[in-house]
Amino acid sequence: MMFLVHILITCPQKDYNWDMSELQKLPVDPKKTETITILKAENKASKALAELKGIAQVIPNQFILINAVVLQESQDSSEIENIITTKDELYKALSETVKKVDSATKEVMFYREALYAGFAELKKHHFISINDIVNIQKKLVQNDAGIRTLPGTKLMNDRTNEVVYIPPQTKEEIDGLLKNFTEYLNNDDDSLTKLAILHYQFESIHPFYDGNGRTGRIVNILYLILKHHLDLPILYLSSYIIKNKEQYYELLQKVRTEEAWEKWIVFILKGIEETAAETIEKVKAIKELLDNTIEKVKSEAPKIYSKELVETLFENPYCKTEFIVKALGVERKAASRYLHQLEAIGILTCMKVGKDNLFINAGLMDLLKE
Numbered sequence: 001m002m003f004l005v006h007i008l009i010t011c012p013q014k015d016y017n018w019d020m021s022e023l024q025k026l027p028v029d030p031k032k033t034e035t036i037t038i039l040k041a042e043n044k045a046s047k048a049l050a051e052l053k054g055i056a057q058v059i060p061n062q063f064i065l066i067n068a069v070v071l072q073e074s075q076d077s078s079e080i081e082n083i084i085t086t087k088d089e090l091y092k093a094l095s096e097t098v099k100k101v102d103s104a105t106k107e108v109m110f111y112r113e114a115l116y117a118g119f120a121e122l123k124k125h126h127f128i129s130i131n132d133i134v135n136i137q138k139k140l141v142q143n144d145a146g147i148r149t150l151p152g153t154k155l156m157n158d159r160t161n162e163v164v165y166i167p168p169q170t171k172e173e174i175d176g177l178l179k180n181f182t183e184y185l186n187n188d189d190d191s192l193t194k195l196a197i198l199h200y201q202f203e204s205i206h207p208f209y210d211g212n213g214r215t216g217r218i219v220n221i222l223y224l225i226l227k228h229h230l231d232l233p234i235l236y237l238s239s240y241i242i243k244n245k246e247q248y249y250e251l252l253q254k255v256r257t258e259e260a261w262e263k264w265i266v267f268i269l270k271g272i273e274e275t276a277a278e279t280i281e282k283v284k285a286i287k288e289l290l291d292n293t294i295e296k297v298k299s300e301a302p303k304i305y306s307k308e309l310v311e312t313l314f315e316n317p318y319c320k321t322e323f324i325v326k327a328l329g330v331e332r333k334a335a336s337r338y339l340h341q342l343e344a345i346g347i348l349t350c351m352k353v354g355k356d357n358l359f360i361n362a363g364l365m366d367l368l369k370e
Contacts, residue, residue, distance in 0.1 A: 058283065114136045
């Protein structure tokens, strides 16, 4: 029995002559990937990443930054696959105050879980293996299907039903390409151009029945950490891809059909540069809000102030009594009193969800929604 998977992608409405040629192993001929235009774009992207890496240190509690940025990425990366939810729904789910979580929110939560798991493994082993990638995809899709073993997968234009790309079909071919992919990923070359090449290659291998795009985008950030461009998983290209979705798919396809590496690589490098600049501004804004909140609590509720209390409100923008009990080691009654005092001075707003009170860090939520 043939297992046929139709992967629908949105491509520009143009009459392409799709070439179904065999996917080549890495590396790519450097004459195609080391042009002056690419090197200039790489230099700009590297400078922006270095600035982001440095500025991330201004927030001592790394979980504040990681939690804020990772949830944004989880939402954006899932949106590319038409999995749509809101930050409010996500934070309600994270606070465990809602009994029923809709399927889109669950998918985004799985993405967050997969990203954290990949980051934890990378910190332990300092390389990225095929098993790591398989485990990331497993957490994303919540099944054990693993690497494709049956033929029939095709990528199709969802407007015309035209086959735009047929990825490798046999398990032997996929396994060989993945082995080559991870060897190339882990070698000594730490360039950002290499990230663009890796991203193309992974999407073209298309090793899974589902979750390839989201898995590939997690591998992107892990690569940046592996090669010491960043210390934390705080830069993601998903929002850039959403804004330039049609161009993204068009350029990806032109590498397959025309070997148009320069335009593809420059597109990805520009995305790194722009996204790094946006993330720098977000980090600065979070730091400013954190400092202002600390001063406000010290001034207007000095008896309850502690650094841990304020940081808990930033780690958990939708906060409940149990979070304060756990973070500060206080009794439930005291934790509840702290939250209500913070509500009284305008730092939190209270929302009833079922039987629970949720205290929302409205200033941070407004910032994260921008």
